[in-house]
Amino acid sequence: MKSKLSQARPKDRANDSRxxxxxxxxxxxxxxxxxxxRDTQVGADKKIRILIVEDEPxxxxxxxxxxxxxxxxxxxxxxxxxxxxxxxxxxxxxxVLDVMMPRMxxxxxxxxxxxxxxxxxxxxxxxxxxxxxxxxxxxxxxxDYVTKPFSIRELMARVKAVLRRVSPHANELEVYRFSDxxxxxxxxxxxxxxxxxxLSSKEFxxxxxFISHPAETLSRDRLLDAVWGYENYPxxxxxxxxxxxxxxxxxxxxEEPRFILTVHGSGYKFVx
Amino acid sequence: MKSKLSQARPKDRANDSRxxxxxxxxxxxxxxxxxxxRDTQVGADKKIRILIVEDEPxxxxxxxxxxxxxxxxxxxxxxxxxxxxxxxxxxxxxxVLDVMMPRMxxxxxxxxxxxxxxxxxxxxxxxxxxxxxxxxxxxxxxxDYVTKPFSIRELMARVKAVLRRVSPHANELEVYRFSDxxxxxxxxxxxxxxxxxxLSSKEFxxxxxFISHPAETLSRDRLLDAVWGYENYPxxxxxxxxxxxxxxxxxxxxEEPRFILTVHGSGYKFVx
DNA sequence: CACAACTCTTAACATTTTTTTACCTGCTCT
DNA sequence: AGAGCAGGTAAAAAAATGTTAAGAGTTGTG
Numbered sequence: 001m002k003s004k005l006s007q008a009r010p011k012d013r014a015n016d017s018r019x020x021x022x023x024x025x026x027x028x029x030x031x032x033x034x035x036x037x038r039d040t041q042v043g044a045d046k047k048i049r050i051l052i053v054e055d056e057p058x059x060x061x062x063x064x065x066x067x068x069x070x071x072x073x074x075x076x077x078x079x080x081x082x083x084x085x086x087x088x089x090x091x092x093x094x095x096v097l098d099v100m101m102p103r104m105x106x107x108x109x110x111x112x113x114x115x116x117x118x119x120x121x122x123x124x125x126x127x128x129x130x131x132x133x134x135x136x137x138x139x140x141x142x143x144d145y146v147t148k149p150f151s152i153r154e155l156m157a158r159v160k161a162v163l164r165r166v167s168p169h170a171n172e173l174e175v176y177r178f179s180d181x182x183x184x185x186x187x188x189x190x191x192x193x194x195x196x197x198x199l200s201s202k203e204f205x206x207x208x209x210f211i212s213h214p215a216e217t218l219s220r221d222r223l224l225d226a227v228w229g230y231e232n233y234p235x236x237x238x239x240x241x242x243x244x245x246x247x248x249x250x251x252x253x254x255e256e257p258r259f260i261l262t263v264h265g266s267g268y269k270f271v272x
Numbered sequence: 273m274k275s276k277l278s279q280a281r282p283k284d285r286a287n288d289s290r291x292x293x294x295x296x297x298x299x300x301x302x303x304x305x306x307x308x309x310r311d312t313q314v315g316a317d318k319k320i321r322i323l324i325v326e327d328e329p330x331x332x333x334x335x336x337x338x339x340x341x342x343x344x345x346x347x348x349x350x351x352x353x354x355x356x357x358x359x360x361x362x363x364x365x366x367x368v369l370d371v372m373m374p375r376m377x378x379x380x381x382x383x384x385x386x387x388x389x390x391x392x393x394x395x396x397x398x399x400x401x402x403x404x405x406x407x408x409x410x411x412x413x414x415x416d417y418v419t420k421p422f423s424i425r426e427l428m429a430r431v432k433a434v435l436r437r438v439s440p441h442a443n444e445l446e447v448y449r450f451s452d453x454x455x456x457x458x459x460x461x462x463x464x465x466x467x468x469x470x471l472s473s474k475e476f477x478x479x480x481x482f483i484s485h486p487a488e489t490l491s492r493d494r495l496l497d498a499v500w501g502y503e504n505y506p507x508x509x510x511x512x513x514x515x516x517x518x519x520x521x522x523x524x525x526x527e528e529p530r531f532i533l534t535v536h537g538s539g540y541k542f543v544x
Numbered sequence: 545c546a547c548a549a550c551t552c553t554t555a556a557c558a559t560t561t562t563t564t565t566a567c568c569t570g571c572t573c574t
Numbered sequence: 575a576g577a578g579c580a581g582g583t584a585a586a587a588a589a590a591t592g593t594t595a596a597g598a599g600t601t602g603t604g
Contacts, residue, residue, distance in 0.1 A: 118333050141334055154502035157494075165341050188489055188535060200562055201537035238564060240581065262580070264572085472551055510553055512591065536561060536590065 047073040048163065051092035053083030053109065054125070055101045063096065066152050067159075080104025087113050087120065094163060096155070097142075098125045114141035121166045123158060125150070176211050178259065178272035181250065183211060190250075202227065203246050206239075210260065210270035219267040243268060319345040320435065323364035325355030325381065326397065327373045335368065338424050339431075343484075352376025359385050359392065366435060368427070369414075370397045382414050393434045395427070448483050450531060450544035453522065455483060462522075474499065475518050478511075482532065482542035491539040515540060 050072045054060050057078070064074045075090055077083035079102045087095055087109075095113065099106040110122055124145040143162050146155050176183045182191040188204055190197040199207065205227045210218070218226075220236040228234060247254045261269045322344045326332050329350070336346045347362055349355035353375045359367055367385065371378040382394055396417040416430050448455045454463040460476050462469040471479065477499045482490070490498075492511040500506055515534075519526045533541045 114330060118330055141330060143337065151502060153497075153505075157497040157502060160494075165337070187487060187541075188538060202563070234564065235566095237566090237581095241564075244581070244583095265579070474552070506552085507554065509555090509591090513553075513593090516592065516594095534591070 047071065048094070049073045049075065049090070049092045050159070051083070051087055051090065051095045052076040053078075053080065053087075053095065053101065053106065054098040055079055056098075059098075062152070063155075066156065070156065080106060080109045084109045084112055088116060092120065094159060094166075095120060095122045096125065096159070097122055100127065110142050119166075121162045123155070123162060176272075181259075183207065185211075197249050199246070199249060202242055203249070206242055207246060207250070210268075211272075214270055214272055217263045217266050217269045223267070239268075319343065320365045321345040321347065321362070322431070323355070323359055323362065323367045324348040325350075325352065325359075325367065325373070325378065326370040327351055328370075331370075334424070335427075338428065342428065352378060352381045356381045356384060360388060364392065366431060367392060367394045368397065368431070369394055386414075395430055395434060448544075451524075453531075455479065457483075469521050471518070471521060474514055475521070478514055479518060479522070482540070483544075486542055486544055489535045489538050489541045495539070511540075 048071075050067050052060055052063050052067075052074060054063070054076070055078050060076050060078065064076065067074045075086060075092065077086045081103045083095075083097065083101070083106075084104065086092075097106045097110055101109075106124060110124065113120065113122065118141070121143040122141070124142045125148060126145050127148050143166070144158050146158060176185070180193050181197075184190070185208055188199075188201070190199055190204070190207070206223065209223065209226050220239045223239050224234065224236065228238075243260060244254075247257050247260055250259060251257045259271060261271060263269050320343075322339050324332055324335050324339075324346060326335070326348070327350050332348050332350070336348065339346045347358060347364060349358045351374045355367075355369065355373075356376065358364075359381075369378045369382055373381075378396060382396065385392065385394065393415040396414045398417050398419050415434050418427050418430060448457065452465050453469075456462070457480055460471075460473075462471055462476070462479070478495065481495065481498050492508040495511050496504075496506065496508065500510075515532060516526075519529050519532055522531060523529045531543060533543060535541050
């Protein structure tokens with residue numbers, strides 16, 4: 001969560017000019033803008049971890065910024081050998097791998113990594129003119145590739161696409177039930193006896209966070225951090241208000257909440 | 273579903289200069305990429321089932337990934353005998369068959385399978401230098417072959433070609449229906465009660481993407497990536513405008529849309 | 545080549561929804 | 575009783591979306 005200054009967010013992204021990364025030293029022309037809030041992982045419990053293996057520091061910094069802004073956890077390595085080591089040791093959820101690197105080519109890293117961890121998705125960064133088919137084909141097993149110079153926007157989209165493809169579980173399996181209420185995390189949908197309950201996005205994020213921390217007393221500050229983000233400092237009373245709304249929509253008897261309980265002096269607690 | 277494919281846009285978009293961002297030197301993206309969404313079987317009634325018979329796990333995994341990404345259903349077997357069994361039991365629409373395998377050679381599997389199910393198309397994976405003529409000729413009856421090492425793109429193209437050749441009905445299978453609306457993906461045609469609804473290419477591409485991701489909330493950015501492509505940076509509001517147009521043409525009551533719903537703060541969602 | 549028809553994009557304004565803040569009441573504990 | 579906290583309510587503020595229209599570019603046609 002980097003600059004989630006959504007307060008000062010420009011209206012449309014055509015105008016904003018968040019510092020992007022030059023995709024290569026040569027192409028300063030591309031001005032990616034990526035500072036709009038997108039479909040990031042809201043209130044996710046554990047972050048998705050991305051490993052960036054790339055020898056050019058500026059590129060790493062730029063990618064790190066953007067990925068972290070999108071809510072991913074980023075680790076990095078600056079040559080092939082250490083990249084392979086980190087990939088094996090730190091269990092990233094996805095690897096972004098430059099082809100041209102010191103010590104060990106990205107192609108070899110890819111091959112060796114796929115041999116040991118066939119399931120970890122890899123996106124290759126290739127220069128134009130390199131043999132794309134080899135990179136992505138079965139010989140190496142990369143899941144996708146982007147040719148330099150690329151827009152951060154394209155890379156980000158492909159990362160998300162690969163993640164969606166690799167773990168479609170996120171789509172369906174995240175359904176929670178308590179009492180006669182059914183919460184589908186992925187589809188932002190809450191049902192009571194099959195009838196939809198309309199929640200605002202904040203309300204839903206709040207509920208999702210509660211659900212993922214059952215029976216745990218959550219302080220207002222913690223809820224603010226998790227649901228509103230670190231760069232937002234609304235009044236803690238804001239949380240209360242949203243709790244009220246949630247209860248009104250969720251509880252059978254909002255006067256006597258059964259699911260979202262108050263822990264006097266501490267915060268709130270969700271009980272399935 | 274790339275717009276490129278459905279749009280009769282002869283010229284490169286490189287001369288697109290309105291947003292101040294040059295379309296980049298990267299407009300060499302004319303070459304199709306295997307991993308882009310293509311003319312897959314969108315919203316087809318039932319998926320086309322591919323059987324992969326191959327003993328190398330990494331290869332199976334890679335093929336599975338790619339075929340599933342293209343919208344096929346994949347089943348697999350890791351040796352000749354079980355491959356033949358599954359081919360007979362599970363009625364795949366196409367079989368990808370490695371020649372070199374334990375227990376029973378792919379050649380024998382092919383021969384026996386063709387003897388019992390003459391209609392099921394088979395694509396063989398052969399190593400360079402193997403006797404191609406025998407494989408494809410009448411003796412064995414395979415429909416096509418690919419020599420290792422091959423690019424996934426080539427294999428995918430051959431699979432589609434064979435499927436087209438074998439079942440020209442595939443054209444009609446790409447019809448999706450909801451309410452009294454009928455959408456023919458391949459023919460860019462939308463009918464309501466048999467009467468055509470005229471959609472622009474963007475509108476159609478948008479609808480097609482919605483249809484292929486039913487009940488999933490799609491952010492504007494994701495729609496931009498999928499429908500407009502990576503090299504274009506239109507305003508996110510552009511999506512809204514097109515949604516409006518789509519609704520006006522598609523919904524019975526555009527004021528209260530039933531098919532294309534807005535998810536406030538997140539994007540849009542299509543419900544059949 | 546001019547002209548009309550059409551598409552796409554952007555902008556401006558209207559409307560709706562969400563989020564935040566402010567103010568007030570009641571409760572609990574010392 | 576008074577301080578501190580929980581919670582209700584309403585309204586202001588902000589953001590997102592709907593709507594309409596105008597400009598630029600394309601296509602098709604005479």
